[in-house]
Amino acid sequence: MTRDDGLDVAGLQRRLAEFAAARDWQPYHTPKNLAVALSVESAELVEIFQWLTPEQSARVMEEEDTADRVRDEVADVLAYLLQFCEVLGIDVLQALSDKIDRNERRFPAQ
Template identity: 65%
Template sequence: MNEREIDVPGPTLEELRRRLTKFAAARRWEPFHTPKNLAAALTVEAAELLEIFQWLTPEQASAVMADPDRAHRVRDEVADVLAYLLQFCTAVGVDPLTALAAKIERNELRFPVPGAVGDVNPEDVS
């Protein structure tokens, strides 16, 4: 069964964040979970995700999830990236959902929909 077909709500980001915090605390990893170390780990995991797609054509990249072994690797790397991002956010006191919502709002203002009211097409100006 495809994971998208499962109609069960997953855990919330807050639940996952708390679980990661408990996981690290139980192993006494907190001294190592500094913003710098977590940002570095996040970068490494993002690079590992990129590595899966590195030399693929656009068509091959689009089909990666159809290959069970590659799909498993993608899911694992996405999980690693998200885990380190949530741990980083905890370390620096950033709510990732609030940060994303604010960024989307800024981008909506910065990049208006083409043809929206107030947009001027240079070809229409005489």
Template identity: 75%
Template sequence: MRGLQRRLAEFAAARDWGQYHTPKNLAAALSVEASELLEIFQWLTPEQSAGVMADPESAHRVEDEVADVLSYLLQFCEVLGVDPLAAVAAKIERNETRFPPAP
């Protein structure tokens, strides 16, 4: 994870994009990319959505949007000093307390 964050930071720095990578801008970009991922599934039935990866063109689109979402999330975390894996682990622990297993 850290290696990807470092690579993304180097990519942005080489293009002088750091000035645009504010928390607000990265959060907005993350939202846009998540919406682009959603757009792929927007009018599919549940069955069609489950099979989206069987079509090479759709699979490529999904993978590209997943990459964009993760890239912006990692950059967002880097800018704010959030450890994404620690944040997920902490959230799972809170949810295990909030939502006990079904009997």
């Protein structure tokens, strides 16, 4: 999948791999470490919403500072997920498509 601006999953995975390689971080990018990092970053995203009411959480993107934090944490979560998938050879888009197919069979529309 490629967006109009040229961004695509494979290109982002390459950029992340190049970034890590330039810093000699590959030895640390094991499936376990990446899964842990993904969990930590997910928790940091959750932390933003921790004490908000449902109404406040729906308006979280209205305040610039909070919106920036949410975008940063979403980017961190996605970055670690993409790196995790790259290390394990998982096609993230195919995995999601397959999961949607299973869920459609498991939970048929009424």
